[in-house]
Amino acid sequence: MPEVREISYSEAIREALTMEMRRDHRVFLMGEDIGVYGGAFGVTLGMIDEFGAERIRETPISEGVIAGAAIGAALVGMRPVAEIMFMDFVTIAMEQIVNQGAKLRYMFGGHATVPMVLRTPAGSGTGAAAHHSQSLEAWLVHVPGLKVVMPSTPYDAKGLLVSSIRDPNPVMFVEHKLLYPRKGPVPEHDYEVPLGLADVKREGTDLTIVATSIMVPRSLEAAEQLSAEGIEAEVVDPRTLRPLDMETIEASVKKTGRVMIVHEAPVTGGFGGEVAARIAGGAAFEYLEAPIKRFCGLDTPIPYNRTLEYYTVPQPETIAAAARELAAA
């Protein structure tokens, strides 16, 4: 078997975009500085050379109409992929996403489809402070009509983005800035990772860590530390938050009897609460040997100071410490 080449998370996203644009002429990109500049994180770098300014469509700094125009184009049969430069700015586009994109199909009796993707990088760790570091996925997960995707590896990023572009619904594709340079094996061919299918990133027997986005590699790092101490953590990555694959999560919880949910967003009102509630109300509940634990971001804005920023969100060693407590509980 030839080895699968390794590319970065951002290259994997670019490859998915490029392949889908070659395959389907209805697919086009819209966003700020996505042309010659290549996007704020370089994800679309060079794409304008192949596809031109008509399909790599640069917009003014107008997040409301970026989202709204994508919805309108999708409503009449295009397959737009819009980019919001930082997830913090989806706040500016929320009216269009929540009131329009998510609801048109239902409001119109199932007669409309809105096949669009909105890509946006979330997360802290870049020293950009409270306006460029948020993880607002829970806001989106709360809205019926949206699908929400958070890839943690280059492989998943490519396959999930291909699926998202082909999906007939509005899909919010939440990337992580710190994952962009991380490399991993990605097949060159066209493949889909289905929406609504979780992935067990590491098998273990002592506790389950349900982690999203960058918390997946951090939890895997924590799991290695724990393994040296004789604690085997299973790491489950939901990959899509809506629809959510509870079967895989529950199967893991049944196996380990202990579960900790790890995400970067503030704990209060976060996605972890949903996962915890579903576990508590489901078939895995009676297998629990300890209370469900959430280990998530603090309930603060993301601070600027390097040390404060670092400890505002879970890190490998703090995840390991929290997991140790759970394993002993």
Added chain:
Amino acid sequence: MSQLAGLSDERLRELLRQMHLIRAFEWKADQLYAEGKVHGTMHLSIGQEATAVGAIAALNPDDYIFSTHRGHGHCLAKGADLNLMMAEFRGKETGYCRGRGGSMHIADLSCGNLGANGVVGGGLAMACGAALAQKMQSTGKVVLCFFGDGASNQGIFHESLNLAAIWDLPVVYFCENNQYGMSMHVRRSVAIERISDRACAYGFPGKTVDGNDLLQVYEATKDAVARARAGGGPTLLEGITYRWKGHSKSDADRYRTKEEIEGWKAKDPIRRFEQLLMQEGVLTPDQARSIESQAQSEIESAVEFADGCPEPSLDTIEQGVYA
């Protein structure tokens, strides 16, 4: 044959018929609400029929519109099936939106009506996207986006008109200025005389017309549509009009006087158009009466149709959230 705006006599009478149909629909809607047969709220466009009919008359049948919360008129003028519309209004399974949308969300994608909207200014940005799709696919189709004076103060108005301008999108923005955003008069909400003047800030033409004069609305829209179709980009039109009824069903009309309302009723767009057509020999008094009574009987038969339609079944409540 008259030469009114280059329209045939038959077409002129058809436009009159559409205005009567809208008005008859709105009065019936009001009555059904009073009888408790519809719930929720509604926004009636009685008095504003000429902007809906005049502007949409300038489109081809396969062009697109985005409508507003006060959208019954747009929907009918774009060719909606009266029965399906009344059924939707009554919340029935047979309605355009299977009873999920109601008054504020009626859409008819099959005839290019991309939907009414419950959010003031909610369609402005989507109109850019629908117009962009036409441009990228070279369909030659145009998008007409209605909004009100209130929507012109939303941030998305600026974002959308600017984007439409820099991308030369085939879109016509039509402001139905009925002079009130709920209770706030436009003189208090906008510091300039004409909302259409805002077009100059985006670098495309703007024009204000008498929104109660169907032919003025038609001709201005026709020019704007021709410009859009030819690749000339967007236009901002404004029709000055007036709603006879309150903003919605919760409105006690405390913010305007009876004299003001009566004064605008005297500028009734339907009577004005009728008189013009009679003066020009396009319409006889008998024809006028017949068009009006025909509209009323069509509405009655739609009510009857809707009465007989089934309610949505509870087991379908979650259908249509996802494709």
